[in-house]
Amino acid sequence: MTDLRTALQELVEKHEGHAPPPDLWGRGLRRRQRAMVQRALVAVAAAAAAVLVLLSVDTRLVSPPPPAPVDVPSSRLHLPDHVYRPDPWMSDAGRPPGPLAVLSAAKRASWFGTRPGWYGVSAVDGRYHWVDLPLQVAASVEPELSPDGTKVGYAFTGRTPGRQFSPVVGFAVYDTQTGHVSTWPVPTRHGLAVGLTEGGWSPDSRWFVADFGQTVTRDGGNDYRLLAFPVNGGAAVAQDHADYCCISPLGRSGAQELAWFGGDASKRVYLDRPGQGKAVSFGIDRSGEAGPWFSPDGRRFVFIAEGPAGPHATTFRLFVGDRVYPGGRTTTDQFSPRLQPFRVLGWINNRNVAVDAHVSGGGVLLLHRGHSQRRVPPAPECRTTVFLARDSTGRCRPAGQPAGPRGAAPSGAGPPSSRRRCGRGAAARWLRALVLEALCRRLSRSRSTSQGGTPR
Amino acid sequence: MSAPESFEEYVAGRYSALTRTAYLLTGHHQDAEDLVQTVLMKAVGAWRRIQADPEPYVRRMLVNENISRWRRHRGRELTVAAVPDRTLSDGARDDRLDLLAALRLLSPRQRTVLVLRYYEDLTEAQTAELMGTAIGTVKSQARDALARLRTLAPGLDIRVRSEVSVDT
Numbered sequence: 001m002t003d004l005r006t007a008l009q010e011l012v013e014k015h016e017g018h019a020p021p022p023d024l025w026g027r028g029l030r031r032r033q034r035a036m037v038q039r040a041l042v043a044v045a046a047a048a049a050a051v052l053v054l055l056s057v058d059t060r061l062v063s064p065p066p067p068a069p070v071d072v073p074s075s076r077l078h079l080p081d082h083v084y085r086p087d088p089w090m091s092d093a094g095r096p097p098g099p100l101a102v103l104s105a106a107k108r109a110s111w112f113g114t115r116p117g118w119y120g121v122s123a124v125d126g127r128y129h130w131v132d133l134p135l136q137v138a139a140s141v142e143p144e145l146s147p148d149g150t151k152v153g154y155a156f157t158g159r160t161p162g163r164q165f166s167p168v169v170g171f172a173v174y175d176t177q178t179g180h181v182s183t184w185p186v187p188t189r190h191g192l193a194v195g196l197t198e199g200g201w202s203p204d205s206r207w208f209v210a211d212f213g214q215t216v217t218r219d220g221g222n223d224y225r226l227l228a229f230p231v232n233g234g235a236a237v238a239q240d241h242a243d244y245c246c247i248s249p250l251g252r253s254g255a256q257e258l259a260w261f262g263g264d265a266s267k268r269v270y271l272d273r274p275g276q277g278k279a280v281s282f283g284i285d286r287s288g289e290a291g292p293w294f295s296p297d298g299r300r301f302v303f304i305a306e307g308p309a310g311p312h313a314t315t316f317r318l319f320v321g322d323r324v325y326p327g328g329r330t331t332t333d334q335f336s337p338r339l340q341p342f343r344v345l346g347w348i349n350n351r352n353v354a355v356d357a358h359v360s361g362g363g364v365l366l367l368h369r370g371h372s373q374r375r376v377p378p379a380p381e382c383r384t385t386v387f388l389a390r391d392s393t394g395r396c397r398p399a400g401q402p403a404g405p406r407g408a409a410p411s412g413a414g415p416p417s418s419r420r421r422c423g424r425g426a427a428a429r430w431l432r433a434l435v436l437e438a439l440c441r442r443l444s445r446s447r448s449t450s451q452g453g454t455p456r
Numbered sequence: 457m458s459a460p461e462s463f464e465e466y467v468a469g470r471y472s473a474l475t476r477t478a479y480l481l482t483g484h485h486q487d488a489e490d491l492v493q494t495v496l497m498k499a500v501g502a503w504r505r506i507q508a509d510p511e512p513y514v515r516r517m518l519v520n521e522n523i524s525r526w527r528r529h530r531g532r533e534l535t536v537a538a539v540p541d542r543t544l545s546d547g548a549r550d551d552r553l554d555l556l557a558a559l560r561l562l563s564p565r566q567r568t569v570l571v572l573r574y575y576e577d578l579t580e581a582q583t584a585e586l587m588g589t590a591i592g593t594v595k596s597q598a599r600d601a602l603a604r605l606r607t608l609a610p611g612l613d614i615r616v617r618s619e620v621s622v623d624t
Contacts, residue, residue, distance in 0.1 A: 020471040
């Protein structure tokens with residue numbers, strides 16, 4: 001039997017103790033001085049990092065305040081030649097001054113990953129800005145910029161835990177200049193049907209119009225409705241004769257009208273001013289599938305309808321017709337039989353319409369004049385086609401077409417250049433990333449230490 | 457700058473004892489020397505404050521620095537499930553090797569509790585204060601360490617003083 005104390009003493013008796021090394025005091029002093037210098041350097045670096053992080057978090061400290069919304073005269077508005085996809089790390093600061101020329105989608109990056117975002121191009125100075133749409137924007141309905149470029153109409157979804165896609169439960173209009181948002185929830189039992197919901201604007205930008213359907217019967221029957229929401233507030237107005245329609249903004253016809261297909265087999269064109277409740281209609285000789293889009297003078301319209309049956313599937317073609325008196329009936333003509341339209345981009349003037357179409361194996365932009373067509377290939381450096389962008393005269397200009405003197409973008413416009421990514425903001429972002437990385441490493445190390453693992 | 461006399465005297469008088477304690481804490485001669493020298497160099501910065509009674513400060517530094525070094529270097533430490541075989545005839549030498557090998561297999565906190573309680577003869581309260589932990593923790597770690605020591609070195613038949621007195 002061994003006493004532990006005795007055993008330990010016997011163990012250390014054999015330990016041959018050496019004499020203490022010389023100059024322990026001097027080594028201790030030098031070690032202390034090194035430690036003090038290191039602590040001072042770390043403190044200075046931490047203070048600098050803290051200042052830079054604070055400055056980068058609140059960019060208002062280093063950036064001038066965003067300009068207040070102003071009533072920009074139309075002579076100062078411009079259309080961009082091209083629209084580029086912006087840098088996902090584009091700054092969040094500020095609101096666009098004045099109206100937007102373009103609204104489009106792009107990936108938006110943050111330190112926690114990327115997410116879908118919306119950006120606008122200012123019609124005043126051509127600069128790019130993120131547009132922060134409140135509520136949960138419905139992915140199935142594309143937000144629409146109003147013709148005057150100051151508002152965005154869109155559908156929003158509810159929050160359904162555990163479901164990838166939440167149902168559309170209402171519509172909203174966001175003012176890009178003031179940040180004010182108006183909402184109109186649409187009470188339904190199961191939300192609005194995805195794929196049957198579409199939004200558009202009245203020509204005067206005073207009404208956001210939504211066309212949607214919802215399942216109401218057990219056998220899958222749908223209830224289609226067309227609601228117009230006044231942007232200055234107030235209750236939504238239901239449009240008559242809108243059992244099925246497809247909203248698209250009218251050209252500048254002078255009348256503040258909406259147009260849609262309705263009636264038996266969608267063979268009637270309805271025209272109405274939102275809120276007036278006096279829709280007029282005339283008949284056409286075929287069922288409309290998309291449109292109608294009216295020319296700026298309101299006399300002619302184009303639409304997409306079924307063409308001749310192909311060998312494998314139904315084909316769609318572009319048709320043109322003339323507006324006739326209410327109650328009348330018009331005959332429509334088909335454009336080129338080789339043309340397969342994807343969508344009508346808009347009327348350029350009373351004689352030309354821009355179409356995104358497919359001809360002979362390639363997607364091109366076509367200009368139609370009467371029954372003839374002319375190809376306009378998109379510019380090679382253009383990543384996103386400009387479409388439905390109107391200048392102060394209300395005309396549309398397709399991508400690839402040279403801008404006139406009034407359409408020339410001001411100098412300095414365009415997407416953020418790589419030079420901007422090397423500025424103070426970029427340095428702060430890098431520093432913030434390093435600090436976060438260090439914190440994450442420290443946390444994971446302490447976690448592994450507390451769990452008994454081997455630190456990396 | 458020359459060292460003050462009090463520091464020289466303390467190092468000359470306590471270096472061997474500190475090294476022996478460090479040897480039990482680390483289990484290696486070279487590590488023990490490194491540990492003691494590191495602790496004494498760190499004590500230089502606080503010497504003006506502790507020179508009246510440097511022993512508690514140096515002991516606490518010894519314990520904390522040993523655990524810190526173990527945390528930094530434990531990836532390089534080889535842990536085995538059983539004491540390695542040896543072929544020695546001397547019984548006393550056998551016992552010492554068994555004990556040393558078993559001590560090396562304890563966790564540093566268990567090893568520290570055993571050294572402070574049964575080699576330095578500190579009370580449970582003094583040990584707890586030195587290690588910055590609760591008395592209950594010292595008791596449980598001492599109990600666990602003794603049990604593991606007996607498992608790792610069954611041939612030693614280890615008894616601590618309190619157990620011996622109870623048996624007799």
